[in-house]
Amino acid sequence: MGSHPPRHVMLGLLIWTGSLPLGPLMLSTASSCNFPAIFNFGDSNSDTGGLSAAFGPAPSPNGETHFHHPAGRYSDGRLIIDFIAESLGLPYLSAYLDSVGSNFSHGANFATAGSTIRPQNTTKSQSGYSPISLDVQSVQYSDFKKRSQIHRSQGGIFETLLPKADYFSKALYTIDIGQNDLTAGYKLNMTTEQVKENVPDMLGQFSSAVKQIYAEGGRSFWIHNTGPVGCLPYSLDKFLITAAQIDKYGCASPFDEVSQFFNQKLKEAVVQLRKDLPQAAITFVDIYSLKYTLITQAKKFGFEQPFVACCGHGGKYNYNSARRCGAKITVNGTEVVIANSCKDPSVRVIWDGVHFTEAANKWIFQQIANGSFSDPPVPLKMACHRKDHP
Structure with missing residues (x-):
């Protein structure tokens, strides 16, 4: 609906829930x-x-808002990474694994839905987690870098579809992972304390991947922390949560506590990475504060029903793990979609019980782009500049 987006635009600049100073333009003299x-x-x-x-x-109605057809994204439209690409004047990233119609001239996307930092001891059909964990993604990147230059030198179509050699050192390296590692522990019936005990190992493997990318020439890193898992319909529906564990907004406190613990340790890991990788510019972005604020204060920013999935089927949260967004049943020999989209995704926060709508992703991007939620507080377009830390 054309009338809704303006209500979201810039409103988030009036809020502040994190601990970072609201002074994003600190590198005003830098280009x-x-x-x-x-x-x-x-x-x-x-x-x-x-x-x-x-x-x-990902089945229809995924992609309906912007792409008007399924586009490999678990959302009705664009993701934060799409808005990042747009803002830098770059095309949307093609998935590394996609062999049809891909253009890697301005980068590649190694992310897969369900990915974890640590490799899982289950198959995708058992747990839903992707076998393309972060260590695999970093190996794919290394292989892509090497092979892309071999093929690019052949000229022709390869020269137009693969990145130039110097792009790898000049590129922005974006990372958003960890959420699935936390829920994986709960799926194995771990306690909150047991999940926390696994965080140091998760972040050890995370740091190893960043160091490998750095060794391959990566210098500018834009790292998102993880969102409030306890505010997602998926968590509220799937896991055993007592009334006493629900906070005043409706989120499950133990799960958010684990997310915050992970984020605290991730920030400490980033501080160490800055020491270990002296030529790297590493920006840590507080996605958690924004997602929590958007969900818990949705009405203030023009959104509705923040705990109810836009696309789903039944229940308190319009979420059913057995009948997720796009699910079909056969009636008299005809397939019928029973988990369809809501009337107006542009005023909803959660798309399918797990992921965010395009409108929510856009709102979040608008807050992070100028550096207000970053450490150091540098705008996205200046994330190649290192800042000396004490």
């Missing part, structure tokens, strides 16, 4: 970076078609 490419690593929060290419497409 904007010229990022010729983006290489992305992560899970469904930034997957632009990886899981779809490997295991079958």
Whole structure:
């Protein structure tokens, strides 16, 4: 609906829930970076078609708002990574695993929905988690870098579809992963404390992947922390949660506590990475604060029913793990979609019980672009500049 987006625009600049100073333009004397490419690593929060290419497409009505057809994204439209690409004047990222119609001249996306930092000891059919964990993604990146230059040197179509050699050192490296590692523990009936005990190992493997990318020439990193898992319909529906564990807004406190613990340790890992990788510019982005604020204060920003999935089937949250967005049943020999989209996704926060709508993703991007939720507080377009930390 054309009348809704303006209500979301810029409103978030009036809020502040994190601990960072609201002074994003601190590098005012520095010039904007010229990022010729983006290489992305992560899970469904930034997957632009990886899981779809490997295991079958995200079904309609995914993609209905912007692409008007399924586009490999678990949303009605664009993701934060799409808005990042747009803002840098770059095309949307093709998934590394997608062999049809892909253009890697300005980067590649190694993320797949369901990815974790740590490899899972289950198959996708058992747990729903992708086998393309972060270590696999970093190996794919290394292989892509090497092979792309071999083929690009052959000229012709390869020269137009693959990145130039110097793009790898000049590119922006975006990472958004970790959420699935936390829920994986709960699926194995771990307690909150047991999940927390696994976080140091998760972040050890995370740091190893960043160091490998750095060794391959990556220098500018834009790292998102993880969102409030306890505010997602998926968590509220699937896991055993007592009334006492629900906060005043409706989120499950234990799950959000784990997310915050992970984020605290991730920030500490980033501080260490800055010491270990002296030529890297590493920006840590507080996605958690924004997602929590948007969900818990949705009405203030022009959104409705923040705990109810736009696309789903039944129940308190319009979420059913057995009948997710796009699910069909056969009636008298005809397939009928029973988990359809809501009337107006532009005023909804959660798309399918797990992922965010395009409108929510756009709102979040508008808050992070100027550096207000970043450490150091540098705008996206200046994320190639290092800042000395004490």
